[in-house]
Amino acid sequence: MTEDPGYIPKLGSRNQQRTVISQLFDLWKFDEENFCIYCMVRKPLRSKHCRRCNRCVAKHDHHCPWIENCVGANNLRHFVLYVVSLELGIILFVQLSIYYTFTLVLDFWVMLQLVWVTMLCAVQLVQVSRNQTTYENMKGHHVEKTYPSTQAFAAALAAGASSLDAAGLSSAGRGPSPAATATAAAAGGGSGAAGTSSGGAHRHGGSRRNCFQQWTVLLGINTFFATARGGFGEGPRVARPRNPFSRGIVTNCQIT
Structure with a gap:
C-alpha cells in the first residue's frame, strides 16, 4: 500500500509535452479531464492529480492520511x-x-x-x-460531463475570451473572432482595479x-x-x- 499507487509517467522533454498538447488540440480535448497542467502529461481515463503527492495517479480513489499515500489502480x-x-x-x-x-x-x-x-x-x-x-x-x-471552467480556460488560452462562444470556438467551428479578442482585452483592462479589490474582499471573507x-x-x-x-x-x-x-x-x- 505504501508503494507506487499507479503514478502516470512524466514526459522526458519539452518537445514531447508540445507534441501531446498539439495532439489534444487537434482532438479538441485540451482540458483538465485530458491534460494535467502540473505534471504536463496526458491524463488517462479516471486518473487525477494528487496535490499532496504532486503526481497524477491512475484510477485515483483518494489520498489516505493513515498510510500517507494515494490509493489508486495498483x-x-x-x-x-x-x-x-x-x-x-x-x-x-x-x-x-x-x-x-x-x-x-x-x-x-x-x-x-x-x-x-x-x-x-x-x-x-x-x-x-x-x-x-x-x-x-x-x-x-x-465521462460525459462537461466543465464550464475548462471551456473558459481553453477559450482564454486560445483567444483571450471568457467562453467558447465569445471566442468563436463552439461546435459551429467558425474559429476565433478578432472582435471578441479585442473586446475581452478591453474589458480586462478596464476592470483590473475593481477585480483586485473584490478579490481581496472575497479572500478575506471566505x-x-x-x-x-x-x-x-x-x-x-x-x-x-x-x-x-x-x-x-x-x-x-x-x-x-x-x-x-x-x-x-x-x-x-x-x-x-
Whole structure:
C-alpha cells in the first residue's frame, strides 16, 4: 500500500509535452479531464492529480492520511483487504479482551475506532461492487460531463475570451473572432482595479471549515453519508445516474 499507487509517467522533454498538447488540440480535448497542467502529461481515463503527492495517479480513489499515500489502480485491492482485516482484527480483539477489567479503557477506545472503520469498510465495499472510486462518488464524476471552467480556460488560452462562444470556438467551428479578442482585452483592462479589490474582499471573507468538518473528512464520515444518499436517492423517484464503468457486481469485484 505504501508503494507506487499507479503514478502516470512524466514526459522526458519539452518537445514531447508540445507534441501531446498539439495532439489534444487537434482532438479538441485540451482540458483538465485530458491534460494535467502540473505534471504536463496526458491524463488517462479516471486518473487525477494528487496535490499532496504532486503526481497524477491512475484510477485515483483518494489520498489516505493513515498510510500517507494515494490509493489508486495498483494498490486499491490491497487497501480494501487492509480495511477488512482491520475491521475483523478490532472485533476479534474486543471479544478476547472484554472479560479483563484492566483493558476496559482500551476496549472502549478500540470500539470507538470501530465506528469509523466500519463506515470506511462499508463505503469501500459498495464502491468496489459499483466499480467506482471515492473521487467519482463524491464529485459525481462521469465521462460525459462537461466543465464550464475548462471551456473558459481553453477559450482564454486560445483567444483571450471568457467562453467558447465569445471566442468563436463552439461546435459551429467558425474559429476565433478578432472582435471578441479585442473586446475581452478591453474589458480586462478596464476592470483590473475593481477585480483586485473584490478579490481581496472575497479572500478575506471566505469561511474555513471548522474542526468538526475536518474530522468528518479525515475519518471518511462525509463519504459514508454521500454513499448512503447515492444509494437511497433524494426522493421517491430519483434514480442514481448510470455508472459507465460498471460491469455488474461480480465482474466489478474481479477486476478491482
